[in-house]
Structures are given as C-alpha cells and as structure tokens.
Amino acid sequence: MKIGIFDSGIGGLSVLHLAMKMMPCEEFLYYADESHVPYGEKTEGEILRFVKENLDFLISEGAEAVVIACNTATSVATKEFRGRFPVPIVGMEPAVKKALELYRGEEKRILVAATPVTIAGDKLHDLLKRVDSGHDADLISLPSLVHFAEKGEFSSQAVDEYLKEELRAFDLANYSALVLGCTHFNYFKERFRHVFPGSVHFVDGNEGTVRQLLRVLPRKPETEGEGKVSYYFSGREADEKEKERLSYCLEQLEKVYHIQ
Numbered sequence: 001m002k003i004g005i006f007d008s009g010i011g012g013l014s015v016l017h018l019a020m021k022m023m024p025c026e027e028f029l030y031y032a033d034e035s036h037v038p039y040g041e042k043t044e045g046e047i048l049r050f051v052k053e054n055l056d057f058l059i060s061e062g063a064e065a066v067v068i069a070c071n072t073a074t075s076v077a078t079k080e081f082r083g084r085f086p087v088p089i090v091g092m093e094p095a096v097k098k099a100l101e102l103y104r105g106e107e108k109r110i111l112v113a114a115t116p117v118t119i120a121g122d123k124l125h126d127l128l129k130r131v132d133s134g135h136d137a138d139l140i141s142l143p144s145l146v147h148f149a150e151k152g153e154f155s156s157q158a159v160d161e162y163l164k165e166e167l168r169a170f171d172l173a174n175y176s177a178l179v180l181g182c183t184h185f186n187y188f189k190e191r192f193r194h195v196f197p198g199s200v201h202f203v204d205g206n207e208g209t210v211r212q213l214l215r216v217l218p219r220k221p222e223t224e225g226e227g228k229v230s231y232y233f234s235g236r237e238a239d240e241k242e243k244e245r246l247s248y249c250l251e252q253l254e255k256v257y258h259i260q
C-alpha cells in the first residue's frame with residue numbers, strides 16, 4: 001500500500017523517519033514542496049493552493065492515505081479540505097496537549113515553538129482554549145530555523161546565536177517542556193539541548209501522527225517484505241542529488257532521534 005507524506009521541505013522527513021520504524025514493510029511516497037518552502041511565511045491562500053496540489057499529486061501517484069507532515073499546512077488547510085479527498089488525510093498540530101498532560105505537574109510552563117503562520121492561526125488558539133485552561137503555555141515563532149534546515153545548517157554558531165537572541169525574553173528555567181510545533185525543528189534538538197536547561201523535555205507530534213495514520217489506513221500495514229520510499233520535489237521525481245540530500249537529512253534525524 002502506498003502512503004503519501006508531504007511537507008514544504010525536509011521537515012516532514014521526521015514523520016517519515018518514525019513511520020518507517022513503525023511500518024518497516026510499507027511503501028512511502030515522500031513529497032517535499034521545495035519550490036514553495038517556507039510555508040510559514042506565505043499567505044493562507046497560497047498555502048491552500050500548495051496543499052491541494054500536493055494532495056492531488058500524491059493521490060494520482062496511488063497514495064491510499066496521506067499525512068500532511070507540516071503543522072503550518074494543517075493549521076491552514078484542515079477545515080477547508082476535510083472530507084473532500086477520496087483517501088484518508090492525517091494532519092498534525094503542535095503537541096501542546098501531550099506536553100501539558102506529561103509535564104504540567106512540574107509547576108512550570110510549556111513553550112510552544114512553531115512558524116509564524118501556525119502561531120498566529122486560529123487552529124492553535126482554539127486548541128489552547130480547549131486544552132490550556134490554566135494558561136500554562138507560551139508561544140514563540142522561529143521562522144529562521146526553517147531556512148537553516150533547508151540549507152542543511154543543523155548545527156552552527158549562527159543557529160546558536162539565533163536561538164539565544166529569540167529566546168532572550170524568556171526565562172528558560174521556568175519551562176518544563178518545549179513543544180516542537182514545526183517538523184523542521186526536529187533537526188535542532190541538539191542545539192535546543194545546548195540552549196535550554198537539561199530538565200526541559202522536548203515534545204513533538206510525530207508519534208501521535210503516525211498512530212493516527214495507523215488508525216485510518218484502509219488496510220493493515222504489510223508485515224513482510226522490504227519497505228520502500230519514492231521521493232518527489234514539487235510535482236516531479238527527485239533526482240539522484242536530491243535523493244542524496246534527503247538521505248543525509250534522514251541520517252541527521254536518526255542521530256537526534258533519542259534526544260528528548
């Protein structure tokens with residue numbers, strides 16, 4: 001069974017990475033919309049158009065379910081597209097609920113990092129109304145991390161300086177958890193670990209998303225045979241160089257996978 005996963009770029013590889021661990025015999029189609037990254041700085045109208053193009057493409061390639069491995073795209077497009085496609089679609093949202101459930105008891109606050117579109121969007125604010133009645137979550141947008149990630153700059157002095165500058169206004173000792181509310185942020189767990197006190201937990205929505213995918217798949221995943229991934233860049237097959245870049249990114253994600 002073919003399962004589509006898309007993001008504006010390389011962020012959604014963190015979802016693919018986990019999906020391959022949880023469904024090792026499945027066939028995945030990974031679609032990076034590299035012509036339009038970053039979504040987090042685009043208008044809602046533009047994002048809606050990109051999401052529709054990506055979904056149409058993956059379904060035409062035979063995907064029987066699609067994961068929108070992008071919090072920004074989900075934030076804008078879920079309501080619009082719910083029930084309008086012939087296959088199940090799974091979106092993702094910042095894992096605020098999980099972070100509050102796991103770490104609110106520590107009497108500290110939760111910091112939610114995402115793109116500007118996600119931070120400003122109604123979807124996140126509706127979620128906070130539902131799950132954060134105690135107003136324990138603070139929000140920060142970190143758009144430059146998407147640019148650093150797309151350049152393959154996962155660890156550098158410039159990244160550390162950017163994080164320190166953006167986080168200067170926050171007393172980091174007050175937080176028990178950082179929610180990685182953009183899939184591109186997973187690449188920077190080592191850098192976050194460096195900047196945040198050691199007691200801060202990192203929470204992302206990847207596991208919840210893959211579990212939801214498992215619930216909506218039209219059939220049980222394969223348990224035999226070799227898994228496979230085909231890569232696409234904005235409506236065409238990725239070339240060898242692009243595939244190498246994506247494999248390198250997956251290696252980086254494997255390295256930071258256990259940092260929590």
Ligand code: DGL
Nearest residue numbers: 008011039040071072183
């Ligand atoms: N990776 C995406 C997310 O989870 C968006 C990054 C971007 O294109 O701005 O929100």
